[in-house]
Amino acid sequence: MARWMLVMLLLVCIVEAKLHDIKTFNVNDYGAIADDNTDNSRVFLKAWSDACNWHGRAMFRIPRGTYKINPIVFTGPCKGSKIFQLQGVLKAPINSPTSESTWINFRYINNLILNGGGILDGQGASVWGHNGHHVLITMGFAFISNSYVHQLSSINSQNAHIAVFSCKNMTLRNITLTAPRDSPNTDGIKLSKSQGINIKNVHIGTGDDCIAIISGTKNVNISNVYCGPGHGISVGSLGKHDDEVDVRDIHVKNCTFNGTSDGLRIKTWASPLNHTLKASNFVYEDIVIIDVEHPINIDQEYCPSGNCGNKVPSKVQISNVHYKNIRGSCKGDIAVNFKCSKSNPCQNITGIDVNLWSSLGRTGRLTNYCSNVHGAFYGKQFPPSCI
Ligand SMILES: *[C@@H]1O[C@H](CO)[C@@H](O)[C@H](O)[C@H]1NC(C)=O
Ligand SMILES: *[C@@H]1O[C@H](CO)[C@@H](O)[C@H](O)[C@H]1NC(C)=O
Ligand SMILES: *[C@@H]1O[C@H](CO)[C@@H](O)[C@H](O)[C@H]1NC(C)=O
Ligand SMILES: *[C@@H]1O[C@H](CO)[C@@H](O)[C@H](O)[C@H]1NC(C)=O
Ligand SMILES: *[C@@H]1O[C@H](CO)[C@@H](O)[C@H](O)[C@H]1NC(C)=O
Ligand SMILES: *[C@@H]1O[C@H](CO)[C@@H](O)[C@H](O)[C@H]1NC(C)=O
Ligand SMILES: *[C@@H]1O[C@H](CO)[C@@H](O)[C@H](O)[C@H]1NC(C)=O
Numbered sequence: 001m002a003r004w005m006l007v008m009l010l011l012v013c014i015v016e017a018k019l020h021d022i023k024t025f026n027v028n029d030y031g032a033i034a035d036d037n038t039d040n041s042r043v044f045l046k047a048w049s050d051a052c053n054w055h056g057r058a059m060f061r062i063p064r065g066t067y068k069i070n071p072i073v074f075t076g077p078c079k080g081s082k083i084f085q086l087q088g089v090l091k092a093p094i095n096s097p098t099s100e101s102t103w104i105n106f107r108y109i110n111n112l113i114l115n116g117g118g119i120l121d122g123q124g125a126s127v128w129g130h131n132g133h134h135v136l137i138t139m140g141f142a143f144i145s146n147s148y149v150h151q152l153s154s155i156n157s158q159n160a161h162i163a164v165f166s167c168k169n170m171t172l173r174n175i176t177l178t179a180p181r182d183s184p185n186t187d188g189i190k191l192s193k194s195q196g197i198n199i200k201n202v203h204i205g206t207g208d209d210c211i212a213i214i215s216g217t218k219n220v221n222i223s224n225v226y227c228g229p230g231h232g233i234s235v236g237s238l239g240k241h242d243d244e245v246d247v248r249d250i251h252v253k254n255c256t257f258n259g260t261s262d263g264l265r266i267k268t269w270a271s272p273l274n275h276t277l278k279a280s281n282f283v284y285e286d287i288v289i290i291d292v293e294h295p296i297n298i299d300q301e302y303c304p305s306g307n308c309g310n311k312v313p314s315k316v317q318i319s320n321v322h323y324k325n326i327r328g329s330c331k332g333d334i335a336v337n338f339k340c341s342k343s344n345p346c347q348n349i350t351g352i353d354v355n356l357w358s359s360l361g362r363t364g365r366l367t368n369y370c371s372n373v374h375g376a377f378y379g380k381q382f383p384p385s386c387i
């Protein structure tokens with residue numbers, strides 16, 4: 001081989017190695033102390049800043065151990081793609097010293113991977129039901145694009161577990177979110193103003209919605225999600241504030257609801273808006289329902305407090321909702337509830353093979369309820385469709 005060829009080969013190898021090299025920033029090298037007591041937020045921020053500013057791929061690593069940390073913002077833009085690897089346990093403060101509404105924040109980052117099998121412990125039991133406590137959402141993603149979040153657990157969040165706001169192209173996979181059935185406002189995953197979101201192989205058991213899809217969210221695929229306990233997968237609530245934006249293109253497939261209050265729910269407030277808001281193009285298919293109070297529920301008179309004053313018809317227009325192969329047991333009296341708006345009736349609500357029976361067996365009575373709804377149901381229907 002000619003000498004110049006060897007040199008070229010060597011150069012190519014060096015460039016290749018540099019490209020695949022991941023520079024690691026370990027928080028322990030910055031003086032983090034895993035004693036479950038010392039606040040590590042300043043140390044974490046220094047390590048993050050170095051990882052973020054490293055030209056090329058960098059890994060921010062939190063090794064095994066239990067680290068206490070006050071509310072923190074991991075912010076970009078960064079130079080190159082970043083891996084946030086959590087192997088240890090992070091513990092939230094019980095009385096947050098800051099006014100941040102979210103404990104672990106990620107903002108303005110492109111190409112972020114989160115992994116490591118670690119645990120986020122919100123320590124919610126110390127604040128649930130205590131008035132006047134400033135409660136924290138466990139993890140917040142805002143203005144993040146092209147991210148992959150996996151191998152992560154969140155337990156006992158004080159408020160929601162994960163809030164996703166204004167994000168694009170994000171996958172959440174193989175994560176576990178848990179809090180007790182009676183814990184207040186502990187939504188699993190809350191999506192707003194986001195698009196291109198993929199949620200797969202996720203186990204959620206909590207005290208509020210397993211997944212909540214609110215204002216401005218579109219193009220979401222949800223599959224292989226186990227939800228229970230909790231309040232199901234919900235679109236909404238929508239239609240309370242004038243600045244809300246349409247929600248569309250949501251696909252929910254192969255999910256199980258076990259012991260939840262709701263399964264597949266769309267909820268809108270009976271309150272005035274200065275424009276019509278649209279909620280459209282939803283497909284729910286291959287869904288297993290076990291002992292759920294309201295398996296299929298469109299409620300356009302949503303009012304959880306029961307104290308909503310003079311009701312006006314909801315101005316949220318719901319259309320193109322398809323239910324396919326939904327089966328299982330219902331512990332309430334109404335299997336399919338379509339309580340739509342008088343001023344904006346639900347349009348094109350269709351279903352095929354929706355088969356639900358009472359958890360009480362033959363003694364249980366199960367019916368469907370319809371008002372202001374247009375569409376058609378085919379195939380096996382039990383109880384018989386009222387559309
Ligand atoms: C979406 O993000 C992933 C990283 O998680 C990336 O590999 C993929 O190329 C992105 N897709 C698009 C269309 O940008
Ligand atoms: C899912 O994540 C856990 C850690 O949270 C890990 O132990 C497990 O191997 C992961 N499973 C897959 C299929 O990636
Ligand atoms: C959702 O799935 C559809 C096809 O099943 C695909 O075209 C679309 O890109 C997916 N969206 C996301 C965000 O993964
Ligand atoms: C459906 O989801 C379950 C987990 O909830 C999973 O074990 C199973 O493989 C999934 N089926 C398909 C066809 O993806
Ligand atoms: C609705 O009202 C809000 C303020 O209440 C205003 O900001 C918004 O521009 C209005 N939207 C329309 C479409 O009139
Ligand atoms: C449903 O939940 C009950 C009570 O937690 C549990 O015993 C049962 O195994 C669950 N069923 C499935 C299919 O996960
Ligand atoms: C009705 O909804 C289905 C999806 O649920 C959609 O494919 C179809 O185009 C819609 N029909 C009309 C007339 O909008």
